[in-house]
Amino acid sequence: TTNGSAPLKRVLVTGGLGYIGSHVVVALLSTGQYQPIVIDNGHNAYDEALKRCAEIARDDLGAEAPQPILHRVDLRDAQAVDDVFAKYDSEGGIWAVIHLAALKAVGESGEIPLAYYKVNVGGSMNLLESMEKHNCKNIVFSSSATVYGVPETIPIPETSPVAPESAYGRTKAMVENIIQDLCRAPRKDQDDGLRAVSVRYFNPAGAHPSGKLGEEPRGRPGNLLPLLAQIAVGREKNDLKVFGTDFPTPDGTCVRDYLHIMDLAHGHVLALNALTVPSSQQNIFSNCDPKDGPFRAFNLGKGKGMSVMNMIEAMRKATGFDYKYEIVGRRRGDVPDLTADPTLAEKELGFVAKADLDTMCRDLWNFQTKHPNGYGN
Numbered sequence: 165t166t167n168g169s170a171p172l173k174r175v176l177v178t179g180g181l182g183y184i185g186s187h188v189v190v191a192l193l194s195t196g197q198y199q200p201i202v203i204d205n206g207h208n209a210y211d212e213a214l215k216r217c218a219e220i221a222r223d224d225l226g227a228e229a230p231q232p233i234l235h236r237v238d239l240r241d242a243q244a245v246d247d248v249f250a251k252y253d254s255e256g257g258i259w260a261v262i263h264l265a266a267l268k269a270v271g272e273s274g275e276i277p278l279a280y281y282k283v284n285v286g287g288s289m290n291l292l293e294s295m296e297k298h299n300c301k302n303i304v305f306s307s308s309a310t311v312y313g314v315p316e317t318i319p320i321p322e323t324s325p326v327a328p329e330s331a332y333g334r335t336k337a338m339v340e341n342i343i344q345d346l347c348r349a350p351r352k353d354q355d356d357g358l359r360a361v362s363v364r365y366f367n368p369a370g371a372h373p374s375g376k377l378g379e380e381p382r383g384r385p386g387n388l389l390p391l392l393a394q395i396a397v398g399r400e401k402n403d404l405k406v407f408g409t410d411f412p413t414p415d416g417t418c419v420r421d422y423l424h425i426m427d428l429a430h431g432h433v434l435a436l437n438a439l440t441v442p443s444s445q446q447n448i449f450s451n452c453d454p455k456d457g458p459f460r461a462f463n464l465g466k467g468k469g470m471s472v473m474n475m476i477e478a479m480r481k482a483t484g485f486d487y488k489y490e491i492v493g494r495r496r497g498d499v500p501d502l503t504a505d506p507t508l509a510e511k512e513l514g515f516v517a518k519a520d521l522d523t524m525c526r527d528l529w530n531f532q533t534k535h536p537n538g539y540g541n
């Protein structure tokens with residue numbers, strides 16, 4: 165389908181039903197240039213999310229808005245992944261991949277590491293193999309600040325050593341290495357092989373300002389913000405547990421760099437635009453050492469650290485809810501502070517996480533109160 169001028173470029177979004185994935189789909193749709201094709205196994209998401217994306221796109225662009233396409237596919241099923249690529253070969257193929265599908269709970273990854281390696285690493289290998297086979301050369305990979313482990317310096321620059329402290333973090337670091345080795349592989353010419361940007365997220369928070377899209381994991385949320393929202397709206401009991409107050413941080417609780425989900429989603433579009441600039445022009449790979457291939461990693465964060473207590477207070481302010489909490493022991497894999505140095509992404513991608521904490525909490529609360537029972541049945 166075309167938007168009246170150039171034909172839409174197909175972008176495969178793995179995990180596109182998820183919290184970050186669905187907001188990335190909205191960011192792609194609202195440019196009017198991309199046709200998002202989602203593959204997701206629905207393990208931690210609802211199809212309803214994509215209906216909301218389509219609704220938002222129509223609100224933004226009118227009836228002509230591109231509509232997302234969904235294929236229910238599990239990345240562990242190599243044939244099913246390849247069938248999706250093959251389906252579009254005769255129509256010009258898939259132009260780029262934004263790869264978000266993964267298991268992503270830091271604590272859980274220590275309990276079921278093999279599941280994390282099979283999905284996050286095995287699934288990525290199936291995807292990368294099909295990209296190679298079907299000549300798809302552009303990938304934005306969803307990585308994570310957790311690859312830094314306990315960083316040497318805060319705020320964390322991209323040059324900080326990759327030394328993950330959790331199985332989850334190790335799967336993300338491993339896939340970055342696999343992708344980088346593919347980018348390094350010998351190629352016929354500069355533009356012929358895989359080009360990649362790994363975006364290392366800090367902590368996404370909030371929801372689309374329309375209140376139509378938000379974070380709806382299946383079951384009790386593991387992450388702090390959606391849990392605080394569900395407690396305030398009465399979906400979860402007012403029994404928050406704070407995992408440790410003995411960290412070397414101002415108030416003893418972990419510090420994280422929270423950024424608005426729409427800023428993060430927009431960061432993916434900026435990464436995609438940057439990595440597809442042909443090598444005949446100055447681009448983000450121009451200064452890469454040829455032995456390293458066209459691979460770049462960028463932190464997507466705000467550069468502002470907030471503690472667990474800060475977040476509880478911010479959500480108390482946004483919801484008017486009087487949270488009760490119990491202080492318990494540390495959660496496996498948690499590190500004291502993950503705050504980004506966001507200057508490289510700003511300089512090279514034009515990425516700035518603008519929305520402030522109150523906006524994140526207000527948008528999150530707006531979504532939660534509009535859909536007290538979420539996307540669920």
Ligand code: WQD
Pocket residue numbers: 268269270307308309310365366367386387388389391404405406407408417418419420472495498
């Ligand atoms: C934040 C803080 C918890 C719940 C997330 C993603 C992960 C990765 C990194 C993407 C921590 C504390 C939480 C609770 C608590 N991002 N907490 N009680 O661990 O930073 O991980 O960002 O790749 O995929 O999940 O975020 O929200 O789980 O925890 O005290 O009930 O809140 O200990 O200090 P985290 P989180």
